[in-house]
Amino acid sequence: AQTVTQSQPEMSVQEAETVTLSCTYDTSESDYYLFWYKQPPSRQMILVIRQEAYKQQNATENRFSVNFQKAAKSFSLKISDSQLGDAAMYFCAYRSGYGNKLVFGAGTILRVKS
Amino acid sequence: ETGVTQSPTHLIKTRGQQVTLRCSSQSGHNTVSWYQQALGQGPQFIFQYYREEENGRGNFPPRFSGLQFPNYSSELNVNALELDDSALYLCASSKRGGRETQYFGPGTRLLVL
Numbered sequence: 354a355q356t357v358t359q360s361q362p363e364m365s366v367q368e369a370e371t372v373t374l375s376c377t378y379d380t381s382e383s384d385y386y387l388f389w390y391k392q393p394p395s396r397q398m399i400l401v402i403r404q405e406a407y408k409q410q411n412a413t414e415n416r417f418s419v420n421f422q423k424a425a426k427s428f429s430l431k432i433s434d435s436q437l438g439d440a441a442m443y444f445c446a447y448r449s450g451y452g453n454k455l456v457f458g459a460g461t462i463l464r465v466k467s
Numbered sequence: 468e469t470g471v472t473q474s475p476t477h478l479i480k481t482r483g484q485q486v487t488l489r490c491s492s493q494s495g496h497n498t499v500s501w502y503q504q505a506l507g508q509g510p511q512f513i514f515q516y517y518r519e520e521e522n523g524r525g526n527f528p529p530r531f532s533g534l535q536f537p538n539y540s541s542e543l544n545v546n547a548l549e550l551d552d553s554a555l556y557l558c559a560s561s562k563r564g565g566r567e568t569q570y571f572g573p574g575t576r577l578l579v580l
Contacts (some may be wrong), residue, residue: 357509395573398557403568405561451567453498453500457510
């Protein structure tokens, strides 16, 4: 079974600074997708970024980018120019290429200081 | 384009009761997945409905059941509620049996006393 590990229960960043959230996963599959979701206090899970395992290029969405290291099974999220609105719980998630369910990590709380 | 909606937002039940939670999928989506998120944890997959049929199930007992309707909205039913069923219940809609990106609703907070 696939597992997703987020080793940082909580992180803090100063406004306008950069922060990196870590995620590792375990799978024997070669075809899969990785996601970062953001869950603010409002509870709605919002997709931040998605990475296909077959793509070597790291995904980027505005201030959000990932460092995907397939051999190391690592998928970190970098948030540049952090804003107060980035404060939330961040979840890393895995989906098999042929599967239909998301497997989530335990989450990392991100606090942004002004 | 209408996003994923869920109802109710909160509810309180007592142990042994039954509950029904509802989810309306995003326009153009034919798949609904349900997740249970206990406090301080990541969501856990309950099951998925695709074209009105159950399309995969996580490690949850049979007292968790569901339906999907022709308009692709869905219900999650939980019988014989237990204290440990207290959680945030999230639904996510997508296309193609969950093989496209899943978009989440705001969730239903269930408290079992």
